[in-house]
Each structure stands twice: as C-alpha cells, then as structure tokens.
Amino acid sequence: MKPINESVISRVKLNHQPLVKKKVREKKWEAPIVGYLFISPWLLGLFLLTLYPMIQSFYFSFTDYSLLEAPNWVGMDNYQKIFMEDKLFYKSLTITILFVVISVPLKLITGLLMAMFLNQKIKGIAFYRTLVYLPSLIGTSVAVAILWSNIFGSEGLVNSVLALFGISGTNWIGSPDTALGTLILLFVWQFGSSMVIFLAGLKQISPELYEASAVDGASKIRQFFSITLPMISPVLLFNLVLQTIGAFQMFTQAFVITKGGPIQSTYMFTLYLYERAFAGFEMGYASALAWILLVIIAIFTALIFATSKFWVFYATEGGK
Structure with a gap:
C-alpha cells in the first residue's frame, strides 16, 4: 500500500x-x-x-404632580414638608413600626412551634400540615379581611363564644385599645409560609446530634437552644427579613377592616400613602412617602444583617 x-x-x-x-x-x-x-x-x-x-x-417625588396635570418640579419641597410639617407621617410611621415589632416575632415564634410539631413522625401528618397551611393559601385577600371583621365585630363570632360563658364582649375592631391587636392577630394567623420554610430547615438537622446530646443527658429544652436554634438560624434570618418587609407593606387588612380607625389607631404608613396618592391626588407627595418607606425598610434590613453575625450559625463556615 x-x-x-x-x-x-x-x-x-x-x-x-x-x-x-x-x-x-x-x-x-x-x-x-x-x-x-x-x-x-x-x-x-x-x-x-x-x-x-x-x-x-x-x-x-421631586415634583408637584396630581395625575391630572403635568408634573411641576419642586425639588426637595415634598421631603421637607414630610419631615418638618407632616404630623400624620410620624403618627403612621410609629403605628407601623409598633405593628412590625410586635407581629413579626409572634409570627416567627408561632411558625417555628408549628413546624416543630409537624416535624414529628405521627400518623396523618400530611393531613395536619395541609390543614395548618390552609390559612396562608387564602392570602391577604379582601375576603379574609371581611371574614376577620365579622369574627371580631361587636356581634361577631368571638363575642358569641364569650356570651356562652356569660362574658360581655366588646367591639374589638371599633375600640382604639384592641383594633391594632386584631390586625396583629390576623398577620400572625397567616404563619404558613414561614412555617414551611422552618419545616424545611428542621429536616436538614441530623438526628445524630439529638441522639448524642440525649446520651450526654441534655433535656429537650437544652436541645432546642443548643442544637435546633443554632442549626436553623440561617433559615430564621431568611424568615425574619421576609416577614419584616411584608409587615411594613401591610395594607389590605388595615384598609378593609378598620380604614385606619378608630381614632387613627391603625393608620398604617401604606394606608396614609394610599390616601395621599388616590384620595388627595398628590402623586408627587405620595412618591416621596414611598421612597422614604423604601429607605426605612432598607435600614431595618441592614440592621438585621449587621446583627446576624452574633446569632446566625453557618456550619459550612465553621460556625461563624
């Protein structure tokens, strides 16, 4: 070849x-x-x-804009008016921060406790998980808000149950002392999303850690604080950030159930922003309020991340 x-x-x-x-x-x-x-x-x-x-x-946010006319540039006038003259701004912001500080920890605690209960190996656990998560599937709709109004109204379900025991109830929504509490209770009641995330975190914890601690004589309470909380602390951080942002943006419940009353005891920041924009047609002023809310949420989120290094445990980083 x-x-x-x-x-x-x-x-x-x-x-x-x-x-x-x-x-x-x-x-x-x-x-x-x-x-x-x-x-x-x-x-x-x-x-x-x-x-x-x-x-x-x-x-x-730097203009005088009413939706009906062309925006007129006013510079920092809107921001100056908000911080120097607007009393409703400070009142609504105070109520909103109070709502966030109380409702978010309660929602996280409730979600974590329910996740720990649903993490047990018991018969029919899938049915219980579905049943507990059901309120969160409904969402923050108007229908839920109306239902809540009927439950906590002067002639609602709560007062009807109290009447069976000879207790005279009150108009929970119509009283300045309890109106904000009903909104907090509604926010906490819809703990399903945080519960599911906690449940996923609990399933990632190795059972060997609990077995080893039980051999050393650790109680259930000691196991919770020494094993469970440190191991799910990244999940807790994630839930804390999400629920804090959601609480600051809470609008539907306050708008439908209380409309900011009584005596502006539930006058949330988002409700004030809405009324400025769509009731007063002050879209420029409302835009300034929206950007202030964005900055406030960013500050709270930054504080959470800044303090997380003291209480969040990352196993991949040697616990740091």
Whole structure:
C-alpha cells in the first residue's frame, strides 16, 4: 500500500480547522441568545413593571404632580414638608413600626412551634400540615379581611363564644385599645409560609446530634437552644427579613377592616400613602412617602444583617 504523503495530511488538517472554529464560535453565541429568549418575559416585566415605574416614582417625588396635570418640579419641597410639617407621617410611621415589632416575632415564634410539631413522625401528618397551611393559601385577600371583621365585630363570632360563658364582649375592631391587636392577630394567623420554610430547615438537622446530646443527658429544652436554634438560624434570618418587609407593606387588612380607625389607631404608613396618592391626588407627595418607606425598610434590613453575625450559625463556615 502506498503511504500517504504527510503534506497531504497537514493540508487536510488546515482545511478542517476553520470549520471547527466556526462551529465552536456559533455554539458560543447560540447559548446566550437562547437563554435570553427564555427569560425575555421576566426581563420585560423587570424593566417595564419594576425599574421604569421606580425611576418615574423617584422623579415624581421631586415634583408637584396630581395625575391630572403635568408634573411641576419642586425639588426637595415634598421631603421637607414630610419631615418638618407632616404630623400624620410620624403618627403612621410609629403605628407601623409598633405593628412590625410586635407581629413579626409572634409570627416567627408561632411558625417555628408549628413546624416543630409537624416535624414529628405521627400518623396523618400530611393531613395536619395541609390543614395548618390552609390559612396562608387564602392570602391577604379582601375576603379574609371581611371574614376577620365579622369574627371580631361587636356581634361577631368571638363575642358569641364569650356570651356562652356569660362574658360581655366588646367591639374589638371599633375600640382604639384592641383594633391594632386584631390586625396583629390576623398577620400572625397567616404563619404558613414561614412555617414551611422552618419545616424545611428542621429536616436538614441530623438526628445524630439529638441522639448524642440525649446520651450526654441534655433535656429537650437544652436541645432546642443548643442544637435546633443554632442549626436553623440561617433559615430564621431568611424568615425574619421576609416577614419584616411584608409587615411594613401591610395594607389590605388595615384598609378593609378598620380604614385606619378608630381614632387613627391603625393608620398604617401604606394606608396614609394610599390616601395621599388616590384620595388627595398628590402623586408627587405620595412618591416621596414611598421612597422614604423604601429607605426605612432598607435600614431595618441592614440592621438585621449587621446583627446576624452574633446569632446566625453557618456550619459550612465553621460556625461563624
């Protein structure tokens, strides 16, 4: 057999090299294009429904804008009026912070306790998990708010039950002393989302840790504070941030159930923002309030993350 000339082989290799490079080059471009096509609906939503309205809102916060006329640039006047003259701003902010400080810890404690109960190996546990999570499936809808009004009204379910024991109830929603408490109770009642996240965290804890501590004589309480809490502390941090942001944005319950009353005892910040925007048609002023709320939420979130290094345990980082 006649040997193949080496020069012929080298020419064949050279002729094929551009084709290989071209194919590789086409594949490198093809993957990003396909990826962007798949996420294009999300990108459109991000730019058109989130970023663009945020930029507009930031611009309107420096204007006098009523939706009916063109915005008029006023500079820092809206912010100056809010901080220097607006008493309702401070009142609504105080009520909102009080709501957050009380409702968020109660919701997290309730969610964690229920998650620990539903983490047990008992018969029918799937049914109990579904039953407990059901209130959160309903969401913060108007229907739930109306239901809550009927339960805690002067002739509601709570007073009917108290009457069976000869106790005269009160109008829980119509009293300034208890109205905010009913909203807090509603917020805590919908603990399902935080419970599910806690439950996922509890399932990641190795049973060997509890077995070893039991051999050393640790009680259930000691196991909870020495094993359970440290191991789920990252999950606790996640839930704390989410629930804090959600509590600051609470609107539907206050709007439907109490409308800020009685005597503005439930006058939440978001409700005040809404009335300025859509009742007073002060869209520029309301935009300034919205950006102040954004900064306040960012401050609270930053404080949570700043303090997390003292109580969050990361096993992958040696407990730091």
